Amino acid sequence: MSDSLSTKVLAEVAILVALATVLSYIRFVMFPQGGSVTLASMVPLVILSYRRGWKVGIFACLVYGLIQFYQDPWMLNWAQFILEYPIAFGVIGLAGLFKGNELIGAVVGLGLRFLAHTLAGVVFWSEYAPPGMSPVLYSVIYNGSYMLPEIVISGVFVYALLKRGILELNL
Helix, strand or coil, X not given: CCHHHCHHHHHHHHXXXXXXXXXXXXXXXXXXXXXXXXXXCCHHHHHHHXXXXXXXXXXXXXXXXXXXXXXXXXXXXXXXXXXXXXXXHHHHHHHHHHCCCHHHHHHHHHHHHHHHHHHHHHHHCXXXXXXXXXXXXHHHHHHHXXXXXXXXXXXXXXXXXXXXXXXXXXX
16 A cells, blocks of 8 residues: 555544544534534644645545535535535645645635635526626625635634644654
């Protein structure tokens, strides 16, 4: 087995995906067509991506996205499913490209998730836009309403963990 998918790495993936899943149940706000503000549920995924690199990060985030679908499925068709679950959550793993610039990585990974959900909102959920409102503007506002707080909360947690030296990113 390659070093990137050793038993130790797979165990770490399982533990951090499970932690992210548990944290996803601690919701401050839930939105009617999906999306919620959680207690830093993305942080374990971002940390894993820094620790193990973007490839392992994307793998773990894909698994997490499938778990999210299983927990609360919102599926109109396969294209919407792929965009809002494997892609939207998988791109969070790209935070691993920013080791040494962890806050930027968190913002980029979660920002890409926001873009994927926003694109899905424009393409698949535009009928929810109020009459006369652009579907693009509606999707940006709707998805930004939960993703912006998620990005801020995650950034604060990543910063605090790094500042206190709690995270050991060098293996």
